[in-house]
Amino acid sequence: MPLRLTPTFRERLAEADRTLFGGWICSGSPVAAEIMAGSGLDWVLIDMEHAPNGLESVLAQLHAVSGYPATPMVRVPVGETVVMKQVLDLGAQNILVPMVSSPEHAREVAAMAQYPPAGVRGVGSGLARSARWNRVEGYLPHGAEHVSVFVQVESVEAVRQAGEIAAVDGIDGVFVGPSDLAASMGLLGQQTHPDVVAAATTALTDITAAGKPAGVNAFDPAAAQAYTDAGAAYVLVGADVALLARGSEQLARTYIPD
Template sequence: MPLRVELPPTFADALREAERPLVGMWVCSGSPVAAEIAGCSGLDWVLVDGEHSPVGLETAASLLRALAPYPVVPMLRVPELDAAHLKQVLDLGAQNVLVPMVDTAEQARAAAAAVRYPPHGVRGVGSALARASRWGAVEGYLAGARETVSLTVQIESAAAVANAGEIAAVDGVDAVFVGPADLAASMGVLGQQTHPDVVDAVLRTFDAVRAAGKPVGVNVFDHAQAHRYLDAGASFALVGADVQLLTRASRGLAEAFLPAEG
């Protein structure tokens, strides 16, 4: 008798069932070893970055496989809102996708359409040939595909903040993620993610998204600020990255054991 496979719960499922905010980290190195270390860290979720990192389709597939055995929810950020690329990452088995730089409800609707099959979307049908359905081992994959995919969109500009409520209200958007780095840049304070105006914009986004009935999260490596955002109602957060943690630790070793130059 052929094996039947059930896919794990999505990020949207995890958010619905959570009794506290979900905390995670980035994997930006492209290393399956780093992904496994993150996967068995005890964190709630791991974001594989395909926007600012050297992560192509084959690497993304290997990182998702590295994370699969562990009790952590993996998410993959795509480089941009592109239906063809979203089709590819869904077929390679990404159940949870993050689309960056979503500024309008129209763009959010395009992202939602890209992760759904017709008649509700435009996702191309190739799952029987792909890891998404475990090559046909997931019974009834096409009929139930929407329940196996979670879409998060990223708000990263002053324009997106102004449209946050409309973006969050789009059917098919499961969650909204705020990126303070690009938001700060769009507000003319590049590199100042904790600038009062940026913090105020983040909090206003929280209010608008929650008023629309959707969970909202934030990227924040300043741990004191992370606690403030979690206390302010963030349902999920990313608080570190593999490359950032390795950089900090390796430089700490150099400072501890090597003489200062000069």
Template structure:
């Protein structure tokens, strides 16, 4: 029996006629991940860095998303060889690694996703969903084709080294994180501060010059559009928990006032 894996996020970006918009899934809920994946969004970020996601919940979300055209990307909590190996063995084909600040760090991450002799990824495909328990022909010999690696630039040092990071063979794209970048630049919580925006655009220019796709997180539609106009190939435009929080707040504000103060609801 032979099984064909889906195209990677690298492949999706290369073939897309337009930038790809994605939604962050932070709830660790397979049900929510499936709802988001079925929304028509291009890609879904399953987050292990700032969310209560472990291996089991990540696996369940990958399985839930698999029924839909959206491409799942898993952000690991740290660029650790063991953490990367475990997430790859779950069947994640697309990884985003946070807090990458140098080309040397990026090179180590490339080695972490590749099998020997070109890398250090542990071999367990017969036991793992990655190769569908050896149902993917020649997975060990062809694993690079089935895995894409994206790295996240989130501080001033990363912006300064963006060209070198993007030029690393095996890095398929760069994602810029304005939140931590703002903190690095001394303007914590001000993702649209002029200094932050300027740094994001410098990273864009460097990555694009290296011939790699660049993405960014931008929940404000106007900010997202400005980054798309500046050359972003992929963006995160919302998160499940933020959509739920803002939607719940809007309903509470509309219907939660005291008698005579809010809009009357009839059932």
């Protein structure tokens, strides 16, 4: 009997009747990945941009989360054809590409995730986990159905074009990054500054108006609620390393005298 892959994040979002909340996995640890995936969160983001992750560790984390309902997404370090091909061949069905600043860049990213003639993805399904070594029937002709592609807007220039970026065929959603947006606005480290929140909220509105799901990163509960109220379809609300850092600091404050 042919194997079936799990639904993509695009499909999860289309079926959802509420905002989907996720957790970042930045430690590079399959154990942490499994703990996050089993927490009850809707989705998890395995990070290759700001975390000590290579192909082998990403594969181990995809294995670790595969037994849980949470949908995994992998953020690649850069939107580059070879990197995208390798991560897709690992079996990552949901990709987030950082630092996309224009519709032209978004079109290039979309092509990286599709086989020719629609795109430029290299063909290696018989050798790769993506098609379960050709055990997924019809993977090649229907490859785009098994993959969802999301891009991240995180600069003043990108946010201004968020709606146009979202409208690009082959882009399934756009994720706003307030941290780098704040830096782009001259407000480094102030991702909850009113001007940053206002710019991010405007981007969410423009993305949604273009017919694509809009997402955002917000570890601050008040900001997360504000973005949810503004129509964010998916929100990252915490990270494994941040939870460990803050939790261990609380232990130290509780038990170690000043």
